Amino acid sequence: MTEHPRQVTDDQLLTDLPKGGRMSTVSLNGLSHIYENTTSESVHPFNLFVDTGEFLVLYGPSGSGKSTILRMLHGLETPKTGTILIDGVDITHAAVNDRDVTLALESYALYPHMSVRDNLGFALRVDGLPAEEITDRVETVMDKIGLTEILDSVPGDLTQLQRQTVALARAVVRRPKVLIMDEPVVNLVPEQQSETLALIKELQQEFGLTTIYATSDLEDAKILGDRIAFLDHGRLIGVETPELAEAIAASISDTDS
């Protein structure tokens, strides 16, 4: 196997841990995973810390383990070893409803007869929030992104980009501790991809949401990430800033070729 430039050891990753009890941090400690009826680990044990409000991108080719990591965070897969801490609380084996992790852009589908306001607010209603709080959250989000004028429109009257904005804002209004996204733009046409990436970055920065985003596109990773975690064959190779991403990405390509 080729020597990886700036390869990061588990110890180095752990030394970056911030001190103190900050909110909405994610700490993955010795986390690994193996799929049933397989002998080799889909994710080898790794440590990773995601800071409050950080946009961390999991980057790697298909089969590198990035989606499996998101699925463990979301509660869809059970780790073989290790723990998942959010704000220092161990949620490794918590029920999916008790994690406060939201998968954004699962679907761009909006309810056709409901106004944008109701499309944004209904999940909060299901979560049992009072009406005033729902109104406040919805209007705050739409105000920050300058789209209050469409609040009373129905989806049929929106542009494609506005529909995507509403679909993304639907996750943001829930104020999850951690927002995760799994290659959400991969099925969009190129111009929609770039518009959606810009929108994701804007909303994440505006609301300071701790976000973990999986992609196999290095350019997307560099546009979005505060840091990029590089994965290859289920191993965390290193974590790097976008500026220093090329060299480590090249080493993944080398080993895959």
Add this chain to the structure above:
Amino acid sequence: MAGTPTPGDSAAGTAAAIARPPAPQIHTIRDSNHAQLAELPWHLPLADWPETLLGGLPRGISRHVVRYVEIGDEVLAIKETEDKQAVREFDILGALGNLDVPLVEPRAVVTGRTTASGQKLNGALITAYLEFSLPYRALFSRDLARDTGDRLVDALAVLLARLHLVGFFWGDVSLSNTLFRRDADAYAAYVVDAETGELHDQLSDGQRNMDLRIARMNIAGDFLDLQAAGLVAPETDPLAASERLCESYNALWAELTRVEEFSVNERWRIDERIRRLNALGFDLGELTVTTDIDGISLLVEPKIVEPNHHSRRLLRLTGIGANENQARAMLNDLDSFRSAPEIAEVDELDESQAARRWLDEVYKPLIQAIPQNLTRKLEPGQIFYEFAEHRRTMARARQRDIPTMEAIAYFIVDYLANLPDEIRYVDSKKF
């Protein structure tokens, strides 16, 4: 195949044909469909297909473009989606079909599409239109029964449990992604959209709970949207439907999978468990019974449970294929027929003999009496159920038994003829 150059083409025509982009790859399940599918204008985005091709079937809106075309004797739904996604969903639907899960059947997948100028187009997933199925919106706009919502949600809970039993994580459980067929006084639910789904050997509790979490959210959204469209009363609580789904599912899942501990002297409770499963429409395929180390108690765990208990029994006795609750109603009618004094006192018929006579004297006369133009109203199994209910209502009103042929005549004229055709209902709101 459309666009393939022939020896008679002019030089210009041949040049144009040569300039054409490569034909898309069409993989079909039925060979008979291939030629007709190949002639469709795959070089055009689905949204731009000419109306004449769509046979007057409605168009609509969704996250994907979906159109309907008539090919041969069936209507096909064509969904435009990225190549990889189309192939993936085609494979998943095929695998689920092999596991006997109720769903829309995949017919073909089209990949490698380009426009005439060579620009890449999305692929297409082609499924058969599920005859006599209705989207939930149609049921709310047609059926004003107060408990329609409950019955739809209950049907979805059964479908979800069946999907989870075979290891399918749906990932987008909703009324919108489901089609419903009438099933006696209930509904049977069918998967219509599996693009977010995953098939595993077995689901983890996390995966099942995620499906429930998604269902809870989506069903509340479905009902809120119905309210916004004025199809359900404003006072209806949309969250109650979500809660009902979770409760129905959890109760059913517990009954299907729960490990029970009995005393060795309580073996009758195993039989009770089997009867409860049968009443829920499931058969027990395999049961594990373990005696504890002291030999005092038994641990009983269903290992394989199979749906369609009544459907299978009806099919075995009569050859009639019907939905589960329709089959249950027919078996009840068969039992009544067998125990009627004029049968029971004259001939002591065993079950299969009684089934043959019931088929000849009750079921076939009804189905054969239905005029051709009314066969598009309901499925035969539902026709029988509605007929039996109609005859009961007539008997109560007239305070006498209604002979079969008389009941059939009244049923056709007074009831069936007034129903809307449901064989091919396509809802433009959904698609």
